[in-house]
Amino acid sequence: MATQNYKVIPRKPLRWWEKLYIPQVIAGMKITLGIMLRKPVTLKYPEERPTIPKGYRGIPTLVKDQNGREKCVSCQLCEFVCPPKAIRVTPGEIDPNAPDAEVIEKAPKAFEINMLRCIYCGMCQEVCPEEAIWLQNEYSLNGYSRDSLVHDKEKLYELGGTLPDKHLKWKKKAEAQAHGPAH
Amino acid sequence: MSEEQPNLVTINIDGKDYQVAAKQNLVEAAKSVGIEIPHYCYHPKLEMAGTCRMCLVEIGMPMRDRAMGAPVLNEDGSPKIGWMPKPAIACGTSVSPNLHMKTKSPMVQTSRASVTEFLLANHPLDCPICDQAGECTLQAFSADYGNGKSRYRDAKNVKPRNKSVGPRVLINNERCILCRRCVRFCREILKRPILGPIQRGSMTQIDCYPGQELDGNYSMNVVDICPVGALTSKDFRFKMRVWFLKQTKSICTESSVGVNTTVWSREGKIYRITPRRNDSVNDTWMSDSGRMIYKTVDDENRLTGTRRGESSVDFDEAIDAARALLSAGKPAFVASGKMSLEEQWALKTLAASFGGDVYLTQTLAENDGFLISEDRTPNRRGALVSGLVKDFESASVAKLGAAIDAGEVKTVFVCGEDLLEQGLDAKQLKKVDIIYLGTHKNATSEEATVVLSGRTVFEKSGSFVNQQFRLQRFDAAIPGIAGTHNELDVIAALAARTITDASVETIWLSMNKDCAALAGLEFASIPADGVLLDASPWAKLAFPETGSLLYKPAGK
Numbered sequence: 001m002a003t004q005n006y007k008v009i010p011r012k013p014l015r016w017w018e019k020l021y022i023p024q025v026i027a028g029m030k031i032t033l034g035i036m037l038r039k040p041v042t043l044k045y046p047e048e049r050p051t052i053p054k055g056y057r058g059i060p061t062l063v064k065d066q067n068g069r070e071k072c073v074s075c076q077l078c079e080f081v082c083p084p085k086a087i088r089v090t091p092g093e094i095d096p097n098a099p100d101a102e103v104i105e106k107a108p109k110a111f112e113i114n115m116l117r118c119i120y121c122g123m124c125q126e127v128c129p130e131e132a133i134w135l136q137n138e139y140s141l142n143g144y145s146r147d148s149l150v151h152d153k154e155k156l157y158e159l160g161g162t163l164p165d166k167h168l169k170w171k172k173k174a175e176a177q178a179h180g181p182a183h
Numbered sequence: 184m185s186e187e188q189p190n191l192v193t194i195n196i197d198g199k200d201y202q203v204a205a206k207q208n209l210v211e212a213a214k215s216v217g218i219e220i221p222h223y224c225y226h227p228k229l230e231m232a233g234t235c236r237m238c239l240v241e242i243g244m245p246m247r248d249r250a251m252g253a254p255v256l257n258e259d260g261s262p263k264i265g266w267m268p269k270p271a272i273a274c275g276t277s278v279s280p281n282l283h284m285k286t287k288s289p290m291v292q293t294s295r296a297s298v299t300e301f302l303l304a305n306h307p308l309d310c311p312i313c314d315q316a317g318e319c320t321l322q323a324f325s326a327d328y329g330n331g332k333s334r335y336r337d338a339k340n341v342k343p344r345n346k347s348v349g350p351r352v353l354i355n356n357e358r359c360i361l362c363r364r365c366v367r368f369c370r371e372i373l374k375r376p377i378l379g380p381i382q383r384g385s386m387t388q389i390d391c392y393p394g395q396e397l398d399g400n401y402s403m404n405v406v407d408i409c410p411v412g413a414l415t416s417k418d419f420r421f422k423m424r425v426w427f428l429k430q431t432k433s434i435c436t437e438s439s440v441g442v443n444t445t446v447w448s449r450e451g452k453i454y455r456i457t458p459r460r461n462d463s464v465n466d467t468w469m470s471d472s473g474r475m476i477y478k479t480v481d482d483e484n485r486l487t488g489t490r491r492g493e494s495s496v497d498f499d500e501a502i503d504a505a506r507a508l509l510s511a512g513k514p515a516f517v518a519s520g521k522m523s524l525e526e527q528w529a530l531k532t533l534a535a536s537f538g539g540d541v542y543l544t545q546t547l548a549e550n551d552g553f554l555i556s557e558d559r560t561p562n563r564r565g566a567l568v569s570g571l572v573k574d575f576e577s578a579s580v581a582k583l584g585a586a587i588d589a590g591e592v593k594t595v596f597v598c599g600e601d602l603l604e605q606g607l608d609a610k611q612l613k614k615v616d617i618i619y620l621g622t623h624k625n626a627t628s629e630e631a632t633v634v635l636s637g638r639t640v641f642e643k644s645g646s647f648v649n650q651q652f653r654l655q656r657f658d659a660a661i662p663g664i665a666g667t668h669n670e671l672d673v674i675a676a677l678a679a680r681t682i683t684d685a686s687v688e689t690i691w692l693s694m695n696k697d698c699a700a701l702a703g704l705e706f707a708s709i710p711a712d713g714v715l716l717d718a719s720p721w722a723k724l725a726f727p728e729t730g731s732l733l734y735k736p737a738g739k
Binding site: 077105179 | 307308310311312316337338339340341344345385386420421422423424426427
């Protein structure tokens with residue numbers, strides 16, 4: 001057996017005023033009273049909700065542009081960068097009969113984010129070249145089954161909604177195509 | 184330079200002397216000593232074109248006095264180098280003794296950045312939807328040598344996108360950097376000038392000549408050699424990003440040429456097959472049909488599970504049934520050139536333990552003169568090397584038919600072949616009990632009493648011996664699909680007493696002793712480009728091959 005390397009320090013006996021406990025009780029009550037009079041730092045969740053600061057990282061969602069077109073082109077960079085491997089993208093070609101099929105070409109066939117794996121790090125939003133994936137202010141997420149917390153493409157667009165796009169890269173491309181050779 | 188070896192020359196790169204092989208260009212010479220010279224249009228297996236200008240370097244030679252021919256020296260006595268005033272292309276310059284080259288000087292760096300800026304002026308920012316992203320040299324060199332930003336403010340040019348140039352290839356002319364590798368491939372390798380540039384200046388596009396299209400069985404090689412995403416494969420289009428894919432070295436099973444391949448897979452699913460460079464077998468080329476073999480893995484005809492009679496049974500029960508059949512009367516074993524060398528050796532051991540004769544199938548078709556030979560199995564010569572058969576004549580399947588008719592054979596163990604295709608008839612199959620070990624259903628497996636499901640070349644490791652008697656190794660890219668067993672495990676289970684460990688490495692230990700041609704070789708140390716075996720014991724045998732790229736049979 002290993003030798004036990006410790007020293008027993010005898011506890012000092014309490015003095016007589018310590019045995020009364022009254023000074024200690026008074027000191028404790030002083031702290032309690034002081035805090036009672038201060039402004040509370042907690043919220044009565046869920047009746048009260050905190051104000052979400054700018055740049056908050058809530059649940060990741062997919063967004064559409066003002067024309068209702070899905071921005072994601074399934075480049076799979078979010079899937080690649082995601083540290084807990086929560087994202088799973090199945091790339092696909094868009095319907096060749098769609099009006100902008102010639103300039104867009106690619107869109108996700110399926111897009112899944114497993115919210116049980118997600119760590120809300122925001123890397124997907126940072127890496128997205130099309131600004132299609134955004135972390136929202138929503139943070140309270142629950143479900144009755146594991147499957148309900150794996151968000152599919154439909155759910156992600158429902159949560160994400162529309163985010164107006166300043167660039168409209170594909171529109172520019174379509175215009176260039178209509179214009180013909182530039183030089 | 185008198186002490187130099189005849190095939191080596193000394194060149195100076197960035198102030199340091201290197202010995203490199205003679206008769207090569209500066210791109211290859213620099214590569215051989217680990218220095219990268221970026222290039223797009225140069226391809227080692229195509230003629231030099233010099234169109235991309237990316238490989239510009241500064242080149243100089245020691246100066247000589249014009250009148251006397253004496254070396255001009257610096258003040259410190261070192262030879263004075265006469266640098267050319269402007270950069271020159273490394274791909275178009277051959278090595279010569281004492282050549283000096285600068286690959287990191289400010290002039291070279293500016294040249295590369297400027298060339299990149301010009302190439303990117305009209306290049307679309309398509310990387311998120313481009314299949315080449317991740318293996319695109321323009322992407323890589325722009326990051327390594329480019330400016331990192333564009334000064335170009337004008338509108339980009341518009342050219343045809345996603346135009347089909349053939350049954351398997353798409354072209355996006357906006358992405359094209361006009362290196363003309365595909366044009367040279369058609370002209371020099373296919374010997375059919377299908378692709379060519381049309382229009383002029385900034386409107387130049389690559390297109391097919393009128394009335395032609397990029398068909399034929401080697402069209403997808405242009406996808407591999409395209410340095411950008413201009414030529415893309417229809418099969419692989421938008422399937423998966425390349426950075427997710429695991430690369431496994433493999434061998435094409437299409438014919439006895441034994442094309443070296445890379446299998447690209449992710450999470451047990453194969454996405455594509457590309458050729459792997461082997462200067463002794465296939466250079467950097469591969470057939471389109473060979474690239475599609477991965478689809479056989481989850482083909483609807485794929486066999487899974489084990490079957491006895493009409494009912495599925497578990498593996499052990501099927502093995503017991505097969506052993507009982509093999510012991511019931513004289514068995515015959517039908518081997519195939521599709522089996523790996525290790526499986527053929529294991530089958531030899533199995534046949535010896537049950538005292539049966541071995542027959543070897545043959546699958547012949549037309550030679551395409553390039554990379555598909557007459558023998559459409561990858562490893563028929565392996566049957567000779569492993570000692571499974573002495574020669575092809577005495578092991579022909581026609582003799583099995585005669586033996587069945589004579590009533591000498593009671594059970595036939597078939598490895599992945601259809602005996603009806605091999606010349607037997609349905610009546611002969613009814614006379615015997617068949618044990619079938621293979622990957623896919625066929626007429627023989629339907630007739631079989633016991634069916635054992637094997638694995639495709641992508642799901643196991645092993646080696647093949649190609650038409651040159653070159654031993655080449657392939658590795659498992661994906662795990663075997665559910666319900667299949669490695670053929671080696673199946674054969675070992677049948678030959679329980681003679682093979683105790685069915686791993687490829689252990690089998691090689693026995694094969695080393697047993698097969699003279701393999702003495703001294705180890706499975707783990709088979710190099711990536713294979714080992715040429717001593718074929719002299721079989722020099723007198725007749726082989727069906729009449730020659731393909733880089734192979735000419737002796738005496739033909």
